[in-house]
Amino acid sequence: MEGECRAPQARSSGLPAGGGGGESPGGDAPLPGSSGSSALLQAEVLDLDEDEDDLEVFSKDASLMDMNSFSPVMPTSPLSMINQVKFEDEPDLKDLFITVDEPESHVTTIETFITYRIITKTSRGEFDSSEFEVRRRYQDFLWLKERLEEAHPTLIIPPLPEKFIVKGMVERFNDDFIETRRKALHKFLNRIADHPTLTFNEDFKVFLTAQAWELSSHKKQGPGLLSRMGQAVRAVALSMRGVKSRPEEFMEMNNFIEIFSQKINLIDKISQRIYKEEREYFDEMKEYGPIHILWSASEEDLADTLKGVASCIDRCCKATEKRMSGLSEALLPVVHEYVLYSEMLMGVMKRRDQIQAELDSKVEALTSKKADTDLLTEEIGKLEDKVECANNALKADWERWKQNMQNDIKSAFTDMAEENIHSYEQCLATWESFLTSQTDLHLEEASEDKS
Amino acid sequence: MEQALPDPERRLQPAPLEPLGHPDAGLESAVGEEAEGARDEGPGDGTMMENNFWLKKIEISVSEAEKRTGRNAMNMQETYTAYLIETRSVEHIDGQSVLTDSLWRRYSEFELLRNYLLVYYPHIVVPPLPEKRAEFVWHKLSADNMDPDFVERRRIGLENFLLRVASHPILCRDKIFYLFLTQEGNWKETVNETGFQLKADSRLKALNATFRVKNPDKRFTELKHYSDELQSVISHLLRVRARVADRLYGVYKVHGNYGRVFSEWSAIEKEMGDGLQSAGHHMDVYASSIDDILEDEEHYADQLKEYLFYAEALRAVCRKHELMQYDLEMAAQDLASKKQQCEELATGTVRTFSLKGMTTKLFGQETPEQREARIKVLEEQINEGEQQLKSKNQEGREFVKNAWADIERFKEQKNHDLKEALISYAVMQISMCKKGIQVWTNAKECFSKM
Numbered sequence: 001m002e003g004e005c006r007a008p009q010a011r012s013s014g015l016p017a018g019g020g021g022g023e024s025p026g027g028d029a030p031l032p033g034s035s036g037s038s039a040l041l042q043a044e045v046l047d048l049d050e051d052e053d054d055l056e057v058f059s060k061d062a063s064l065m066d067m068n069s070f071s072p073v074m075p076t077s078p079l080s081m082i083n084q085v086k087f088e089d090e091p092d093l094k095d096l097f098i099t100v101d102e103p104e105s106h107v108t109t110i111e112t113f114i115t116y117r118i119i120t121k122t123s124r125g126e127f128d129s130s131e132f133e134v135r136r137r138y139q140d141f142l143w144l145k146e147r148l149e150e151a152h153p154t155l156i157i158p159p160l161p162e163k164f165i166v167k168g169m170v171e172r173f174n175d176d177f178i179e180t181r182r183k184a185l186h187k188f189l190n191r192i193a194d195h196p197t198l199t200f201n202e203d204f205k206v207f208l209t210a211q212a213w214e215l216s217s218h219k220k221q222g223p224g225l226l227s228r229m230g231q232a233v234r235a236v237a238l239s240m241r242g243v244k245s246r247p248e249e250f251m252e253m254n255n256f257i258e259i260f261s262q263k264i265n266l267i268d269k270i271s272q273r274i275y276k277e278e279r280e281y282f283d284e285m286k287e288y289g290p291i292h293i294l295w296s297a298s299e300e301d302l303a304d305t306l307k308g309v310a311s312c313i314d315r316c317c318k319a320t321e322k323r324m325s326g327l328s329e330a331l332l333p334v335v336h337e338y339v340l341y342s343e344m345l346m347g348v349m350k351r352r353d354q355i356q357a358e359l360d361s362k363v364e365a366l367t368s369k370k371a372d373t374d375l376l377t378e379e380i381g382k383l384e385d386k387v388e389c390a391n392n393a394l395k396a397d398w399e400r401w402k403q404n405m406q407n408d409i410k411s412a413f414t415d416m417a418e419e420n421i422h423s424y425e426q427c428l429a430t431w432e433s434f435l436t437s438q439t440d441l442h443l444e445e446a447s448e449d450k451s
Numbered sequence: 452m453e454q455a456l457p458d459p460e461r462r463l464q465p466a467p468l469e470p471l472g473h474p475d476a477g478l479e480s481a482v483g484e485e486a487e488g489a490r491d492e493g494p495g496d497g498t499m500m501e502n503n504f505w506l507k508k509i510e511i512s513v514s515e516a517e518k519r520t521g522r523n524a525m526n527m528q529e530t531y532t533a534y535l536i537e538t539r540s541v542e543h544i545d546g547q548s549v550l551t552d553s554l555w556r557r558y559s560e561f562e563l564l565r566n567y568l569l570v571y572y573p574h575i576v577v578p579p580l581p582e583k584r585a586e587f588v589w590h591k592l593s594a595d596n597m598d599p600d601f602v603e604r605r606r607i608g609l610e611n612f613l614l615r616v617a618s619h620p621i622l623c624r625d626k627i628f629y630l631f632l633t634q635e636g637n638w639k640e641t642v643n644e645t646g647f648q649l650k651a652d653s654r655l656k657a658l659n660a661t662f663r664v665k666n667p668d669k670r671f672t673e674l675k676h677y678s679d680e681l682q683s684v685i686s687h688l689l690r691v692r693a694r695v696a697d698r699l700y701g702v703y704k705v706h707g708n709y710g711r712v713f714s715e716w717s718a719i720e721k722e723m724g725d726g727l728q729s730a731g732h733h734m735d736v737y738a739s740s741i742d743d744i745l746e747d748e749e750h751y752a753d754q755l756k757e758y759l760f761y762a763e764a765l766r767a768v769c770r771k772h773e774l775m776q777y778d779l780e781m782a783a784q785d786l787a788s789k790k791q792q793c794e795e796l797a798t799g800t801v802r803t804f805s806l807k808g809m810t811t812k813l814f815g816q817e818t819p820e821q822r823e824a825r826i827k828v829l830e831e832q833i834n835e836g837e838q839q840l841k842s843k844n845q846e847g848r849e850f851v852k853n854a855w856a857d858i859e860r861f862k863e864q865k866n867h868d869l870k871e872a873l874i875s876y877a878v879m880q881i882s883m884c885k886k887g888i889q890v891w892t893n894a895k896e897c898f899s900k901m
Contacts, residue, residue: 255719259718267709284691284697292688298681302866305874414895417898420891421888424884424887424891428884428888431881435874
């Protein structure tokens with residue numbers, strides 16, 4: 001179970017040519033006392049990075065590079081304090097760029113599935129080349145996620161888009177579905193790339209670079225199905241115990257996660273509903289303008305006014321359309337990703353609780369003197385380290401995640417507000433110019449009458 | 452609740468019995484002459500005003516609505532709404548208004564008044580009443596006649612009706628109308644005593660005439676088509692508007708949910724909490740702003756509805772023309788056939804079929820004296836017929852002239868009112884956009900402070 005201790009080691013991976021994700025040569029001992037001081041460091045790093053986040057928000061339409069540079073907030077250890085300066089120029093330091101595009105349909109005798117092209121550009125030494133292009137299907141992404149979860153049970157792994165969308169889907173592969181999924185998969189990989197620990201994960205590297213047959217053979221090396229099932233059974237049995245002895249801070253975290261999950265789910269529903277209502281409003285509006293044109297055909301004096309109203313309505317219609325697309329491109333995917341994140345978080349809490357429970361059961365066994373005390377004491381020692389590792393990893397990642405979440409939510413809603421303002425401003429301009437033209441005409445007519 | 456529709460310009464302007472200086476705003480100068488010429492218009496049985504009632508400006512308002520219960524004709528209990536009509540006269544000198552009359556009327560009495568006007572002024576485009584039942588409803592509006600919003604809008608519509616009648620150069624001088632405003636009890640009996648129901652043209656007769664008339668004035672045929680188109684397009688517009696309103700309501704109201712959820716969420720957030728909470732408040736403001744917006748739009752819809760119903764009034768005038776024209780054509784036809792009969796009798800040739808001719812063939816020739824007698828009768832009838840035809844012709848021409856004058860007046864009114872309504876719609880949209888900008892700007896500020 002050496003994976004559990006990758007977290008504290010990973011802190012030192014702030015160093016560029018750092019000890020890679022998986023191969024931890026050193027012992028399993030975490031850096032003692034580092035959690036306290038690094039919390040302080042984290043706070044300072046946060047302040048510095050906040051400005052960069054704002055910059056990134058406003059450069060959304062820029063090049064490939066900007067799209068890949070998500071929140072750079074990272075927890076640091078005393079060792080990586082040296083690199084603090086470099087982190088300020090974060091965009092330049094980013095050395096892994098990933099895009100997901102070109103969905104393609106593949107038909108075989110057994111099934112039909114979609115693959116996505118994944119292009120990776122990197123300057124990292126451990127990669128054999130600087131550019132890679134591979135094709136992956138959803139199953140492969142699923143495999144990667146499971147591997148990451150196994151390797152880092154208490155890290156917050158980015159969520160994958162859902163396997164199926166239940167409501168109103170006639171065809172599994174309609175264009176909107178594929179596009180939404182593609183964007184979510186793109187985000188998934190980039191979030192991993194931005195994660196200080198996960199970015200160096202070996203399976204991640206294989207995923208990005210290996211050819212199809214290489215990937216298949218690599219997949220087979222993982223723990224078999226039976227052992228995974230065995231783990232799952234133990235997990236369920238142990239998870240209940242973990243809850244009882246959960247330390248205070250994790251109780252708080254759990255409480256937050258529960259409420260957050262509730263609220264974000266509601267917000268997701270509300271946002272989807274708004275989109276739906278906007279769409280229906282738009283559909284009715286499309287019919288509204290043309291009626292005025294129809295009317296103008298049987299009127300002489302009113303024709304201009306009617307046509308003017310019709311054209312205003314049509315322009316407002318277009319503004320609504322734009323607002324809708326803004327909603328579906330910016331707000332909805334972000335909110336939905338956090339719905340999935342909230343599920344992910346609950347899983348993380350469970351896993352942490354399981355690890356704790358393992359320790360607790362051994363401790364219980366020791367006190368009841370049921371088995372060999374020496375062996376137990378040794379095991380307990382290891383488990384205590386494991387628990388501390390896991391807890392620290394989670395705490396650090398938690399802070400990072402929360403900061404990300406705040407920024408993402410903030411910018412998503414700010415953008416939505418901006419879209420709405422813009423839309424209303426357009427409509428206002430349209431109607432005001434119509435009004436001016438009407439009153440000008442009126443003044444013209446009035447002066448004609450007088451003369 | 453402001454009385455939206457009747458603006459100060461729509462106060463009653465007197466129809467001068469003789470041109471009294473400047474015609475007031477709302478009536479063109481042509482109307483003065485028309486009123487003079489129309490002095491002898493309308494029913495000749497003393498229902499026209501001769502007194503100086505109209506020389507003063509008067510204000511009419513339907514100021515209140517009240518739910519009442521009473522017993523109907525079949526002695527069953529019923530609930531209905533009564534409306535208070537107040538009439539004030541404005542003294543020229545100091546502009547003060549004095550309440551001169553105040554009485555309560557219900558919708559059915561308004562209907563009675565209008566039906567009376569339709570019979571006695573067939574050449575006038577009689578202003579329509581507000582709808583009897585709520586139509587073109589969108590989901591929030593109740594279709595219930597007792598619903599307070601509906602009652603309120605009906606109150607405004609009834610006031611509008613009275614003002615339209617009062618500002619019409621001819622209708623304003625009608626006595627029954629005057630009594631409607633001034634004589635609470637007994638008015639119904641007075642109207643019924645005029646016997647107008649008997650004078651009304653039967654629907655069947657009118658329909659028959661429409662199909663069979665050969666030579667109606669082309670302008671009326673065109674007008675009929677126009678009124679059909681107007682009715683169709685305004686109904687369509689009102690229907691779609693109601694649907695659009697419904698959808699817009701949905702969009703705004705769903706945002707209100709954000710308010711609640713943000714507020715609950717803010718409880719667990721430290722840094723984001725305040726921003727979320729205040730943004731949520733703005734979402735609530737946004738959601739509730741739609742109520743006023745759509746209420747204003749209902750008034751716009753009511754303005755359009757008035758002209759929807761005016762289309763029917765236009766058609767009524769056209770129908771009357773067709774009826775008169777048909778009547779004329781039938782009379783002319785009848786006269787022509789009588790003349791021919793006369794001719795045949797005189798010359799002895801039988802070309803047309805007649806019962807007399809048949810019986811003559813069967814039962815034997817008639818005597819010369821009998822024939823003479825018949826010719827004399829026919830000649831009398833022909834004389835009568837010719838006179839009748841002459842007067843019918845004249846009536847027809849008068850009708851066309853007067854009706855067309857009122858139609859021109861109506862067209863000007865319609866163009867003016869509808870243009871104003873469309874402009875007011877634009878003003879409403881502008882106000883809605885400004886509100887939207889304000890709310891979202893505030894919300895954006897809150898979001899960016901999170």
